[in-house]
Amino acid sequence: MCDTPIQISSDDSESSNDSIKNLPSVDFHSSFSSDNTASSSTNGSRLTTRTTAKTKKKKYAPKTQKKATKKKSVKEKLTEQKAAKTKVQKLNKIYRPGECMKFIEIVMHPTFLDKWYTEDLENEIHMGGVRILSSSDLFEPGLVLWRRSVPSSLVSIYGQVNNTSPEERCDRGLYVITAQDVVTYVCEHTLVRHVAQIRDMADVKLTLVIFGVQDYFKHARKKSKQNNDLVMTEMDLEMAITDLLVSTGCDAVLLDQSIELATLIMHFTKAIALAPYKKAKRECDEQAEFYMRGYNKKCVPVDKDGNGISRLWQQMIAVLPYCSLEKSRALCAKYKTPLALYETLQSPEGVRAVADLGVTRPVIPRSRVRRIGPEFARKLQILFTAEDGNTLID
Known part of the structure; x- marks a missing residue:
């Protein structure tokens, strides 16, 4: 064995130092921790996916149950309404006149x-x-x-259905x-x-x-x-x-x-x-403000075929104040419907046309020819054409 020491020149040492300096620095702790974190992140991602899936199931399960309960409640309400309707129909049949x-x-x-x-x-x-x-x-x-x-119907009495x-x-x-x-x-x-x-x-x-x-x-x-x-x-x-x-x-x-x-x-x-x-x-x-069934005097019946409408129109005119039966007959003979009279009274010369309408009187010797008159025609115009319901007819 030789004990001669190895001598390194300055150039070599500087190069070696440079080479050492130029080497990439590796942190073993950081690398180890990064490996661990990587593995843990992968495991954690699996766990999180599982937990999120579970949480998703937990989140969406009550909604479906709520929808099902809502559907059931709606169906129950419909069935209850139908049962109540049939019960009312049966009771109406029981209490109906004639039955x-x-x-x-x-x-x-x-x-x-x-x-x-x-x-x-x-x-x-x-x-x-x-x-x-x-x-x-x-x-x-x-x-x-x-x-x-x-x-008969079901009734619960002290917890028992009878x-x-x-x-x-x-x-x-x-x-x-x-x-x-x-x-x-x-x-x-x-x-x-x-x-x-x-x-x-x-x-x-x-x-x-x-x-x-x-x-x-x-x-x-x-x-x-x-x-x-x-x-x-x-x-x-x-x-x-x-x-x-x-x-x-x-x-x-x-x-x-x-x-x-x-x-x-x-x-x-x-x-x-x-x-x-x-x-x-x-x-x-x-519940009404006035007794409607009491207003049944001088009523005119109208059947399904429309027979009696002309008499009803004549009666509507005859009930007006200061209107005689002859005036109502003359107006209804000239204007067959309320719409025809309404359209005439809306025209500029409508009041004059209605006022000049002749009224046939009973066969009376030496009787003068009568007219509807401007005053009654003016009242008819207010009655048929006024847009305000509070308008007074004087």
């Missing part, structure tokens, strides 16, 4: 039709198209009630009693208490019907004097009926023939059947 009598039933005791004063009742009821329902549950044989058949009753009880009732049976109540002053008990038990507005009053007053006095029975006078009966009306609010009807009883029951049946329709009609009329 309402088919859904009414008269509830009577089985022994009521066997009475001698109800011989014409069954035929009259069948002719009216009403059904009779015999019920032995009635506590009083002379009681007559009504009920209506209605469509069907409503297909029958609707009416709040009116009749209590039929003969004059012979009412004598004891009138003479003992217990008629008010007896009728009030029946009214409270039936829970209806009751009307007392007393049958055969004239026959009782004709024949009962002689029999009562012979047998020492209770005698009822006409004054006693009137006082008892007045006391009944004042104390309980129950009215009374006196009848003497079986056909009158049948007619009375049918009148009550028709009134009960039409009561909901008339009530709704009255509520609708009360």
Whole structure:
């Protein structure tokens, strides 16, 4: 081995130093960290793509659910509206005039039709198209009630879904009693208490019907004097009926023939059947500022084919103040429609043309020829051509 040291010349050293200086500087920490960051970025990008996909799914899932719930809610609303519409149509059919009598039933005791004063009742009821329902549950044989058949619906009661009753009880009732049976109540002053008990038990507005009053007053006095029975006078009966009306609010009807009883029951049946329709009609009329159904005087009917329009046009002119029937006939003969009169009155010479129109008068000897006149023609022009609805016609 030689221990001679190696000598480097200055030129060589400078070149070597230059070469060392010119070498690219490499940072091992930075390279290592960059490799790690690259790998982590790739992994992170995968994670972020996965997380974004998951978040996208999470973001869009509630929207689809909301759309589905919205569609369901819209469908449910439509079905509810259809169900409500069909229910209203059925109820309108039940309460409509002409159809309402088919859904009414008269509830009577089985022994009521066997009475001698109800011989014409069954035929009259069948002719009216009403059904009779015999019920032995009635506590009083002379009681007559009504009920209506209605469509049943689902109702939740205390968390349980049940069907409503297909029958609707009416709040009116009749209590039929003969004059012979009412004598004891009138003479003992217990008629008010007896009728009030029946009214409270039936829970209806009751009307007392007393049958055969004239026959009782004709024949009962002689029999009562012979047998020492209770005698009822006409004054006693009137006082008892007045006391009944004042104390309980129950009215009374006196009848003497079986056909009158049948007619009375049918009148009550028709009134009960039409009561909901008339009530709704009255509520609708009360919402208006004036009663439109009262303005039905001198009306002119017009059919589907248009027959009666000319008479209606003539009536429209005749109802104007200071217009006679002859003037309206003359105007309608010249101007067949309101449009023709309107176009004439809009022209500059329209008022003069209408004013010079001749009016035919009845055949009167030595009668002068009349005209419409400028004053009435001017009023017609204001009526037909004024654009302001508050214009006064003086």
